[in-house]
Amino acid sequence: MTSPDVVDLEGAEELLDRLRSVRHQESTEPPRPLEALCAELAELPLRPGSVVLVALSNGLPLLRFFFACQLTGYVPVLMAPSTPAPRVGETAARLGAAAVVGSRAKAGPGQPAALRIEGVNVVLRTGHPLQLHRPGQAILLTSGTSGMATGCLHEIPALLRNARRHADSVGLTAEDRVLITLPMYYSFALVAQLLGCYVTGATPVVSGPPFNAAEYVDVIGREGITHSSLTPTLVSALLESGCALPDGLRTLTVGGQGLAPERTGELLSRHPGLGVYLTYGLTQAGPRVSTLAAHREPPHRHGSVGLPMDGVRISLRDVGRGPGEQEVLVHSDTVFVRRVGTPHARAAHELLDGSVLATGDLGRVDEDGYLYLTGRLSDFVEVRGEKVSLASLRSVATSLPEVVAATAAYHADEDLLALGLHVRGTSEDIDEAGLRRRLFSLLSPHERPGRLTFHQADEDALRK
Structure with missing residues (x-):
């Protein structure tokens, strides 16, 4: 399957047809065509490029609204469904959202009553300044790394390119069944995993959060999972539980923050033959930047985050910390367009030009081009x-x-x-x-x- 330049209706429908959700009871009736949801959203009094905030749990409804909003010409942004109502309101205001989609979304004072679309509340926001972007874009929230209510505006084609590069770097193919346990309002789960399935034809299987080691292992075996991703915290929970990963799991990627080298060694020694990839990225970068195939590397490299993906280049700049602690710069055509939500805040991640991102991470690059992270510039x-x-x-x-x-x-x-x-x-x-x-x-x-x-x-x- 060749990597698409855009998400189209047929491709989105095919992906959703392949998707299986193991945490939520699946209806015996097939869902109505995605085109019907697009048509209903198109009837809302929203202009093209309007921001639509979607706060739903991992599962088919979340993804139907994400794709339908985008295909209708709106700019979707995913948010944790457990977010306190005041925070949802503040985020919607800062992003200039025209609508909020969520099972618990409620109309505020002076707003029209919530609509019900496919069993989900849709609240239209009136009486507030609204922000318009271009159709074909999406906003990814930064999960706390750049402060509250902060998002990054991305081009959908750039996200698809990043997903394809990730898939190539970890060997993801159409034959894989990908377990998505991380919340899809995280850029890694949305882009690397879900859109990775879109560009390769792999099958997504959605479960969680929350994470439970025994349940995770059971789902991998029961669903025939071949490819999955965890954060270092979840890897530690898995190792401490004593649960062994089924032999059918071919690949495990680990990212979000650095995995201690001794944990990497323990993971490999307990699961010989498992492909373990350590990943580095930032929401601002689209998100994936570099990959270490830990199972192919000597132990002394397990403290590295690997080599840049194809199409990505890394450089360093002095910040007064010495040659071993320079700021990491990412050169890529998948970096974000601009920051939204906190226009007056000091940026932790600076866009130097249209394709160079100052990450705020400190690091060094060895003689073979492997990147090692040593700290952060920010608080x-x-x-x-x-x-x-x-x-x-x-x-x-x-x-x-x-x-x-x-x-x-x-x-x-x-x-x-x-x-x-x-x-x-x-x-x-x-x-x-x-x-x-x-x-x-x-x-x-x-x-x-x-x-x-x-x-x-x-x-x-x-x-x-």
Whole structure:
């Protein structure tokens, strides 16, 4: 199958026909043609290029709305279905979304009542500034790596090119059955896995999240899975569970953050013959950048993220950290078009020109061209395997009227976020319980601080 330049109706319909969802009961009745959903969406009072936010769980409904929105000429953006309602509203406002699709989506004050399309709520947003892009584009949220409500605008053809390059780098073919356990609002699952199936003709099998090691292994065996992907956190959970991967699994890719070399060695020693690929990428890059075929490399290379994919080049620039810690630049025709959602925020990932991305990652390249990552330029941290922006935590905290300033820190020894709020009024006036409740309603579970302290703001702080 040749790699398509665009997603068309026939190709999307064929992919959805191949898809199997193992977490949700599948209807005995075949779904109506995707063209019917496109026609219904086209009747909505939305202009071409309108942003449509889709907050649904992994499964067929999510993908039907994703493809139908795109084929109708809208610009889809996927979001976690568990996102707190205030955050959904803030994200929709920042992205200038014209509609929100979700099982729990509700109309706000002054908005029309939710419509029901294929059993899902569709809320039209009125009375708010709307943003228009071009048909044939999509927005990928950055999963915390660039702050809250931040997205990257991508061209669909570029995402398809990135998916094809990923497929080539890990040997994905039409004969594979691909298990997608990662949430598809993550760019890797959407592009590398789902669109990887689209460009190769592979069969997607959707399960989760959440992740359970025993269930994961059972699904691989029961569904005849040959290709799957996990994050390093999930690899550790799998290894610690003692569950062995079935022999039918041919390929496992690992990405999201670095996998410790000793974990890579343990994974390989427990599963001889398994193809293990360590991957590196960023949502801003489209997302995939480089691949290490760990099963073909000596152990001393297991700390690397490998070689750039075909069509991608890596260079380094000095940032005052020394020759071993230069910033990684990615040269590719799949980098994002522009950032959306936080136009005034300092960018953690800078687009130097139309095809060069400054990643914010520090690294070095050895004499054979293998990339090794050594750190980050920004203050983004990983808490229990999830990326959290300390700058965004401070921003959300200070959005509360009483909060004058906020301090955020990560304590690695406790794997704990600590947030300090500097609040107007006397110490007796501070409503700690109320502030905690309102703050937590704006944060996703992994962003909520394990330690929250309250301080009386001084007069100088009030002049922020």
